[in-house]
Amino acid sequence: MSIYENFNNSIEARFIKYAKIDTQSDPDSASCPSTLKQKNLGTVLVQELLEMGITDAHMDENGYVYATIPATSKKNVPVICFCSHMDTSPDCSGENVKPIIHTNYQGEDLILPDDQSIIIKLEEHKDLKDQLGNDIITASGTTLLGADNKAGVAEIMEAANFLVKNPEVKHGTIKILFTPDEEIGRGVDKADLKKLAADFAYTIDGETLGSIEDETFSADGATLVVNGVSTHPGFAKGKMESAIKILAEILDSLPKDHLSPETTHKKEGFIHPVGIKGQVEQGEAQFIIRDFTDEKLAEHGRFLEETIKKVMIKYPGSTYQLNIKAQYRNMKQILDQHPKIVQYGIEAIERAGIVAKPQSIRGGTDGSRLSYMGLPCPNIFAGEHAFHSKQEWVSVQDMEKAIQTIINIACIWEENS
Structure with a gap:
């Protein structure tokens, strides 16, 4: 499927809006969400979803955001969920984030203005070599950026907006889930999978353009x-x-x-x-x-x-x-029982005109836990890099490709049903 419109300007503005909202989680807090400020982003997301026309969008008492995009196909299509987390890591400050856009990147080292000792160097960030001509977003040098995982949140929101506005695009029922506290290992502790009522899911929380991850640590x-x-x-x-x-x-x-x-x-x-x-x-x-x-x-x-x-x-x-x-346990043990999930993810990436890169994660995602809770869930790239640090960055063009991939996944499940 080719892309139906250019997401460049809208994804850039949407991501920057979300990045400015402090949603840092707290491992020393016993509450859910661990910090009330995570609900500030959740409130914004619910309002935007309602404005799109997604009538059941809501946030529960624990800070989880749920929404449903109704099917446009008469086929019996499995219900697919797209999931990202709203919190940012406690490893680095997420307060007063000031995103900076470096347009038309040409391979230079990026010196961040609020602390010029923070330099994003091409030789240390190998994926930058594939970003020539693209627009790179960083923080200003004193905080993380929050692309982990607000890039994924923004991409799902852009894809949702597109699907709602283009009902001629055939897809089954789509579920949206935004979680708190993923960074402190509690991202799906109180997720209501019965209410979510999805058959399969994809987290949008990966790094390199084209990556799809079906394996995590145990x-x-x-x-x-x-x-x-x-x-x-x-x-x-x-x-x-x-x-x-x-x-x-x-x-x-x-x-x-x-x-x-x-x-x-x-x-x-x-x-x-x-x-x-x-x-x-x-x-x-x-x-x-x-x-x-x-x-x-x-x-x-x-x-x-x-x-x-x-x-x-x-x-x-x-x-x-x-x-x-x-x-948590390696989600591959579950995903190998449902090979179409990863197969369709790879096809969706390739339809976006990029090379799919199946790989393993030296870590875990919400998808690891979800898979063992009965919702098989690989991880798709969001474009975030150098997460949990002041050198965090994301490419606008990579985010645009992630939006295309999300839309493609929805279409491919419908086509094959």
Whole structure:
């Protein structure tokens, strides 16, 4: 399917509008959404959807936005959902984002004006070489941009607007889902899939133009508590066993040349300590464990416990508890049971005139969880790059291709029904 209109100007303005709304999530908050300000964007989205003529658009008490685009086809077409998350990462400030448009990019390094030490260098951002002549949007140097995932949100909104305005384009029922708190691992915790009533879904939250991701890490989280022996430090000889030092020794015993994020890539997994706290009497460390197969994931968990036991032998007065919990699993195990989902996604990308790039994610998406909740869901590119950082950028032209891809997916499902 060729594109029916030029989205360039509208996607640029829409994305910038959303990027300026602070929606940073908070891992230390127990509420849902974790920050009320995420609802500020949700309110805007609902109003815009209603103005498009999508009459059931609404946001629930937990900050999830739902909407339905009615079918224009008389065929029995599977119900397809498009999903993106509204929150931005807590890793970098998302307050007072000032988007900047660098028109007609010609390969130069992009120096951001509010902090000129922040430079987006061509040699460090390899995908920039494919952006010559395009329009690049960045933040100003003091915040992230929020293309992760407001690019996806804006693209879904543009595609929705197009489908509503062009009822001659044949498609089945389309569902829209915008989620809070994806960046802190809670993106679909309270998603109402019964209300959503979709058969299959696509998250729009990928990076490189043309990418479609049908595989993620499988993920576990681990909590290690060490109970040491505390005594007065002036009289501690032969008695004290500091939980802080025991934890430090355990962390130092983990491999330094493999099995860590900084030493792995492609299909290699890792054990990654992400937090530590404690006193002499008791200390706690948090880990994330990742790999692409459940077997290797379990193997890493066993290796972590073996490492702990080797250290604990030296401290006979101390004890430990290791609790490993599942976080999410590789969505490929589900998607392989429904090959048409990825097949149609690839075709949709190619119809947009770009090369489809099937790949794996060294991470997870809302689609990982959704797939195991009964809604099979690969991930399509949104064009976001260098996410969670002040160097984040997105191409207007890449976003336009993502809109085309979304529309193409809707049409292809109808054609093949």
